[in-house]
Amino acid sequence: GAGVSQSPRYKVAKRGQDVALRCDPISGHVSLFWYQQALGQGPEFLTYFQNEAQLDKSGLPSDRFFAERPEGSVSTLKIQRTQQEDSAVYLCASRLDRGIINEQFFGPGTRLTVL
Amino acid sequence: KQEVTQIPAALSVPEGENLVLNCSFTDSAIYNLQWFRQDPGKGLTSLLLIQSSQREQTSGRLNASLDKSSGRSTLYIAASQPGDSATYLCAVNRDDKIIFGKGTRLHILP
Numbered sequence: 715g716a717g718v719s720q721s722p723r724y725k726v727a728k729r730g731q732d733v734a735l736r737c738d739p740i741s742g743h744v745s746l747f748w749y750q751q752a753l754g755q756g757p758e759f760l761t762y763f764q765n766e767a768q769l770d771k772s773g774l775p776s777d778r779f780f781a782e783r784p785e786g787s788v789s790t791l792k793i794q795r796t797q798q799e800d801s802a803v804y805l806c807a808s809r810l811d812r813g814i815i816n817e818q819f820f821g822p823g824t825r826l827t828v829l
Numbered sequence: 830k831q832e833v834t835q836i837p838a839a840l841s842v843p844e845g846e847n848l849v850l851n852c853s854f855t856d857s858a859i860y861n862l863q864w865f866r867q868d869p870g871k872g873l874t875s876l877l878l879i880q881s882s883q884r885e886q887t888s889g890r891l892n893a894s895l896d897k898s899s900g901r902s903t904l905y906i907a908a909s910q911p912g913d914s915a916t917y918l919c920a921v922n923r924d925d926k927i928i929f930g931k932g933t934r935l936h937i938l939p
Contacts, residue, residue, distance in 0.1 A: 745925070756833070756918055756929030757873070770925065805872065807927075816860065818927060822872035 716740070718821035720806050726827045727796045735791045735824045739808030746789050747818060748781055749805040757805050763789060764811070796828045831856045835919050835930035843938045844911055850904040850933045852919030857897050864893050864904050865918040867932070873918065877904070909937045 719738045727733050739746050745764050749757035750773075759773040765786035774781070778797075783789040793800055803825050807818035832855045842848050852862075861880045865873040877886045877893040879902070885894040892905040906913060916932040 747925075747927075749927075754931070756920070756931045757927075758929070759926045762925055773926075816922070817863075817875065817878055818922075819875070820865075820873040825870070 718806055718808050718819055720804075720821040720824050722824060723822065724825050724827075726829065728829055729796060729798060731796055732792065732794045733796055733826065735793075735804050735826070737789045737791070737806030737808075737821060739787065739789070739806070740810075740819060742810065743808035743819075744786075744811035745809040745818075746783055747807040747809070748789070748791050749807065750775075751803040751805060751823070753802070757803075760791070760804075793826075796826075798828050801826055801828045831859075831921060831923060831928045833919055833921055833928050833930035835917075835933050837933060838931065839934040839936070841936040841938060842909060844909060846909050847905065847907050848909055848935075850906070850917050850919075850935070852902040852904070852930055854900045854902075854919075854921050854928075856921075856923070857900050859897065859921045859923045861922045862893075862895050862902050863920045863922065863927070864891075864902075865920060867916045867918060869916075876917075906935075911937045911939050913937050 721736045748760040751757040761771040761781045763783040778794045780792045803823040805823045806821045836851045863878045864876045879895040890907040918932045919930045920927045
């Protein structure tokens with residue numbers, strides 16, 4: 715079956731541009747997570763949805779970052795007025811939320827480069 | 830605040846050797862601990878997940894242990910191969926967030 719998919723895989727933006735990153739979770743997965751991975755670092759939590767509800771956005775670094783999941787499936791992470799420090803790999807993960815083992819399954823990520 | 834530390838940051842060993850990667854975490858109240866593999870420019874591949882009630886998990890040449898009370902985990906790789914070269918990330922799961930270490934960059938010398 716299909717895993718988590720993300721698009722685009724690579725994005726180059728000029729400083730000040732807005733970008734939108736898409737995540738398609740595994741079908742039927744209830745929860746969806748976004749992480750940011752800077753070069754040479756481990757991924758860091760950004761935000762978390764359960765169905766369409768955004769339950770935790772404590773990791774979003776500034777109000778330029780906005781995430782949505784309006785129908786409880788596909789999610790979009792939007793970054794407004796991009797800055798060079800936003801350059802990173804953005805990882806999406808989804809979780810079934812049934813059963814004993816609550817494992818998050820990760821997509822391949824979107825590598826964002828801000829010039 | 831949960832912090833995850835991985836030692837060493839980088840490791841090079843000759844092919845065929847057994848090796849151990851270390852992970853420590855500051856808050857023992859976790860749901861589970863997970864080891865991931867990440868190849869350059871790629872996403873995360875889950876290797877092993879240990880529930881908080883478990884002590885270890887094995888998959889092929891990989892064995893991961895968990896000592897929750899001391900806040901430590903190890904990933905043991907037996908008979909290393911050049912294809913094992915990658916970054917290995919340790920991560921703990923609590924409160925619906927996964928907290929990652931910075932990883933160990935492993936290079937297996939042919």
